Amino acid sequence: MHSGGLELALVLMLAAIVAVPVFKRFGLGAVLAYLVAGVVLGPDGVGVVQDAERISGAAEIGVVMLLFVIGLELSPARLKVMRHSVFGAGATQVVVTTLILGGLL
Missing domain, CATH: 1.20.5 (Single alpha-helices involved in coiled-coils or other helix-helix interfaces)
Incomplete structure (x- = not known):
């Protein structure tokens, strides 16, 4: 599937919105839901993301934001x-x- 950045972001967010409640219902964590959603949408799954480099920038921003939130929590x-x-x-x-x-x- 060849799509622009906005369409790809919407598909990834939709996958997260669907996966997290399903995994929570079975007592599993959100991180596992994100991981499984990534595998399903990746090149070895349905192929929504053919090239992982397309989302590496977003992944880096996510790591930075995670570290920022941890910094907010630590005195x-x-x-x-x-x-x-x-x-x-x-x-x-x-x-x-x-x-x-x-x-x-």
């Missing part, structure tokens, strides 16, 4: 209390991921 005092676990876990994740990917390459 500097709370971040100071959590600093050891946050930065320790973050550093551990970077090191472990680097070792795993380095081992695979």
Whole structure:
């Protein structure tokens, strides 16, 4: 399906509007609903999105907005209390991921 950006955005939003309540009814989360909707609409599903590069800009904006909302929820005092676990876990994740990917390459 070849469509403009607005049509694609409307189709993706409609898929989310339909998928989330269905998954919630079965006690499943919204993130899983978004994931399944993406698989269904992707190139291996019905093919609404043939090229993932078309929506990569929107995905980047979504990640930025998610981080912004998390920043709104965290106070500097709370971040100071959590600093050891946050930065320790973050550093551990970077090191472990680097070792795993380095081992695979």
